[in-house]
Amino acid sequence: MKAFAEMSNEELLALKSQLEKEYNECKQLGLNLNMMRGNPAPDQLSLSNDLFEGLEEKTGFKTKAGVDARNYGLPTGLPETKELFAQILGTKADNIFIGNASSLNMMFDALMRACAFGEIDSEKPWFQVEGRKWLCPTPGYDRHFKVTEKLGFELIAVPMTPNGPDMDIVEELVKDPKVLGMWSIPVYSNPDGIVYSEETCNRLASMKTGAKDFRLFWDNAYVVHHLYEDESTHGSVPDMLALCEKYGNANRVYEFASTSKISFAGSGLACMAANADNMAAAVKTIGIQAICSNKVNQLAHSVMFPDLNAIKERMKKHADILRPKFEMTINVLRNELGDTGICHWHEPKGGFFVSVFVLPGTAKATVEMCKDLGVALTPAGATYPYGKDPQDSNIRFAPSFPSLDDIEKAVQVFTLCAKLAAVNKLLEA
Amino acid sequence: MKAFAEMSNEELLALKSQLEKEYNECKQLGLNLNMMRGNPAPDQLSLSNDLFEGLEEKTGFKTKAGVDARNYGLPTGLPETKELFAQILGTKADNIFIGNASSLNMMFDALMRACAFGEIDSEKPWFQVEGRKWLCPTPGYDRHFKVTEKLGFELIAVPMTPNGPDMDIVEELVKDPKVLGMWSIPVYSNPDGIVYSEETCNRLASMKTGAKDFRLFWDNAYVVHHLYEDESTHGSVPDMLALCEKYGNANRVYEFASTSKISFAGSGLACMAANADNMAAAVKTIGIQAICSNKVNQLAHSVMFPDLNAIKERMKKHADILRPKFEMTINVLRNELGDTGICHWHEPKGGFFVSVFVLPGTAKATVEMCKDLGVALTPAGATYPYGKDPQDSNIRFAPSFPSLDDIEKAVQVFTLCAKLAAVNKLLEA
Numbered sequence A, B: 001m002k003a004f005a006e007m008s009n010e011e012l013l014a015l016k017s018q019l020e021k022e023y024n025e026c027k028q029l030g031l032n033l034n035m036m037r038g039n040p041a042p043d044q045l046s047l048s049n050d051l052f053e054g055l056e057e058k059t060g061f062k063t064k065a066g067v068d069a070r071n072y073g074l075p076t077g078l079p080e081t082k083e084l085f086a087q088i089l090g091t092k093a094d095n096i097f098i099g100n101a102s103s104l105n106m107m108f109d110a111l112m113r114a115c116a117f118g119e120i121d122s123e124k125p126w127f128q129v130e131g132r133k134w135l136c137p138t139p140g141y142d143r144h145f146k147v148t149e150k151l152g153f154e155l156i157a158v159p160m161t162p163n164g165p166d167m168d169i170v171e172e173l174v175k176d177p178k179v180l181g182m183w184s185i186p187v188y189s190n191p192d193g194i195v196y197s198e199e200t201c202n203r204l205a206s207m208k209t210g211a212k213d214f215r216l217f218w219d220n221a222y223v224v225h226h227l228y229e230d231e232s233t234h235g236s237v238p239d240m241l242a243l244c245e246k247y248g249n250a251n252r253v254y255e256f257a258s259t260s261k262i263s264f265a266g267s268g269l270a271c272m273a274a275n276a277d278n279m280a281a282a283v284k285t286i287g288i289q290a291i292c293s294n295k296v297n298q299l300a301h302s303v304m305f306p307d308l309n310a311i312k313e314r315m316k317k318h319a320d321i322l323r324p325k326f327e328m329t330i331n332v333l334r335n336e337l338g339d340t341g342i343c344h345w346h347e348p349k350g351g352f353f354v355s356v357f358v359l360p361g362t363a364k365a366t367v368e369m370c371k372d373l374g375v376a377l378t379p380a381g382a383t384y385p386y387g388k389d390p391q392d393s394n395i396r397f398a399p400s401f402p403s404l405d406d407i408e409k410a411v412q413v414f415t416l417c418a419k420l421a422a423v424n425k426l427l428e429a
Helices: A008-028 A042-048 A053-060 A077-087 A103-117 A142-150 A169-174 A199-204 A241-248 A276-289 A295-303 A308-337 A361-372 A405-429 B009-028 B042-046 B055-059 B079-089 B103-117 B143-150 B168-175 B199-208 B239-245 B278-287 B295-304 B308-337 B363-372 B404-428
Strands: A096-098 A133-138 A152-162 A179-184 A214-219 A253-256 A270-273 A354-357 A396-397 B096-098 B132-140 B154-163 B179-184 B215-219 B253-258 B271-272 B354-357 B394-397
Touching: A008 A405, A042 A308, A053 A295, A053 A354, A077 A096, A077 A253, A077 A270, A077 A308, A096 A276, A096 B215, A103 A142, A103 A214, A103 A253, A103 A270, A103 B103, A103 B278, A133 A142, A142 A152, A142 A179, A142 B278, A152 A169, A152 B308, A169 A199, A199 A241, A214 A405, A241 A253, A253 B042, A276 B103, A295 A354, A308 A354, A308 A405, A308 B363, A361 A396, A361 A405, B009 B404, B055 B295, B079 B096, B079 B253, B079 B295, B079 B308, B096 B239, B096 B278, B103 B143, B103 B215, B103 B253, B103 B271, B103 B278, B132 B143, B132 B239, B132 B354, B143 B179, B154 B168, B168 B199, B215 B239, B239 B253, B278 B404, B363 B394, B363 B404, B394 B404
Parallel strands: A133 A152, A133 A179, A179 A214, A214 A253, B132 B154, B132 B179, B179 B215, B215 B253
Antiparallel strands: A096 A270, A253 A270, A354 A396, B096 B271, B253 B271, B354 B394
8 A cells, every 4th residue: 555645635535435435344343342451361361270279288378487478467578479579670579568469559659658758858748849740751551640640740741762761851851850750661661562771771760850859660560571482572671779779869769560460460469669768668658558468369479480480481371372462463553554654653572562653633533433343442642641642643552352353353443443534634634 | 352452551562572472483484475466366367278269160260240350340349249348337338349458558548548639528638737636546556546647647535435435525526627537446446345335326427527527437347256156245336327327427437347357367358338429539549549459359258258147157266266365364354353453454245355454554564574574465555646545554465366375374474563563553652
């Protein structure tokens, strides 16, 4: 297919007529497909079905050191679980706090502590900082943005590049003492699947910030979530805790991870990593909030995943399920849109999402048309602060849950709608 | 033994000498006993060892309605789990939100929401209410007090009576619009084991408060935790949600409960109950904080406890373990202190604690002496706001965890120390 931009008006009109015909035919199919939700597929979840089986026999409910996991105690987590997450994140077990199942919850709570009580290097609680701001690399994760919006931050969009957030812009923005922090998903970003470069990490760790209590929220949600066995394709970033310390900004970063896409979504384990001073302050407040996290779940995970190798083996099995779905998505995009010049996308080597940029000004129309044809996508704009994509261009796909057949159909429907919306837009101009 | 108050100076001196001899003999035993912690005993925890066994076989990880509990979704909890807690609390399932394992965490979060964002009927977030106050029935639960202390409330002690908090005093205090709420453990209060009378409940539900956004935190931690089969001994209170609504104060109460002393401590289930309007506001914020609670744990609990009868059967087994420990505690107290006139206590018919009032001015000295003899007790003062018992009189026992033998020894040591401290005090006077 010729690039749309090079088409004459007549060619566009002819194409429009053909696409509309396809659209109407498609509508007759009465599809009911969903690529909205970043949910693991049932066969991924089934990999963990024996998480609790024989736990009593295997452990007597005792930790390696003989502590009864069924009772109160060990507020920062089981030592073996902390060690596991330390290996996953490439940091020290002392830096790890094991929470319940949701890393989002741990981020919300960490921000709430900063807002209510201040960070250890804050002059006052962040709720008292009028006009507080937060940097949001975009496209990004809508749930991140909603947390900082709810807590009264002005959300400042920062464009993503193939190497992570545009650091020239970030370094300029953080001079403002009202900018108190930044979201980041450094490995396989949601939704683009971009991996932060070493330079990006170095600049984030070393940059001068106007706020002396600036905090980087390092959501390493997909740190082990590679799609390919070939390790040269594996995204990775340095231990950000060590890197920030190296540059004299030891308190700068909170790191988060979970097993939501390793074991059970919403019923796995989540962790926060922080340096000694941040951790001491957090533990003090969390110790007032609760007595301990769910340690039986920690024990079960530590039996299923005794070390990082067990995690890696499990992630290969997840990859075997996910890889064809990602490749199907990308292949349909390439085949249907490759020559049109109206769309572009990053081809992720891991993570959970594919993000497509359609012709600016057509994302909402495309998602609407998809809905009309029975294909539910994440709302256009969701990947931007306040749900507003200024270019009206980005659309997120979640290919994990549907079957291969459904993905093929859904992405085909999407490409049809993206083309039709683009033609309509170009004819308007 | 003669009442201490009726003893002459000579008699007291003779008694002191005898008690000191016993004290020194006891010290030789090198005891190492602990009655500090309100932890279930291992044999209580073992009642739930098969919580997860065969879960896949029994359920295929599906809820009754066929939802996959291993994936994201059902943010307010499994319908069957909500129904179970509704039965436990005598309220409607629509009023129930299932959290993770810790009801304390749910209380902290509920208060944090009020502080950060305000209640639905607040003029402003509570963090902005200068001089905000919170009522604390005393003796009470130290972790409650620490939550409101951390959130910047001035803690106002309210004395407990055999019918619950002294309502004449409460009704007077709540006229102050800075008094924003109150802690309460209505059934088998921590630490006295007192059950709020129906009149107390009615007065709490109907009282006029200066703050229109006043909130009662109704921690029904021990609602099914009876020690005796005879139902006439069972503590119970009305459905406080319905009662507050009846009196035109529908938004007044948040109720909490957990299975920490039913299944696993720290790894069970916790819930919050609230009326429709409070619940809607809470769910909105909690939906930003996290995607859902641990539903695999909910599923497992719902299989183990399909209804209130299953809970009641389990609680009978707990009672069989706990009852002898409570009775041992009370019997030693009666035998050793019954005639002395220096101590008094409530004999609980359920719950987890026994609370003893020693001669005013001797609680700290008694706990210190116990420590010296190798018996660890909850620090004196812990049951009061800021850890300060103005009478220096109340001491909490947690008889659940130690063995019967250890309890007998520990309480005997306690009575020895309480007597010696009292004699010392009386001789000072």
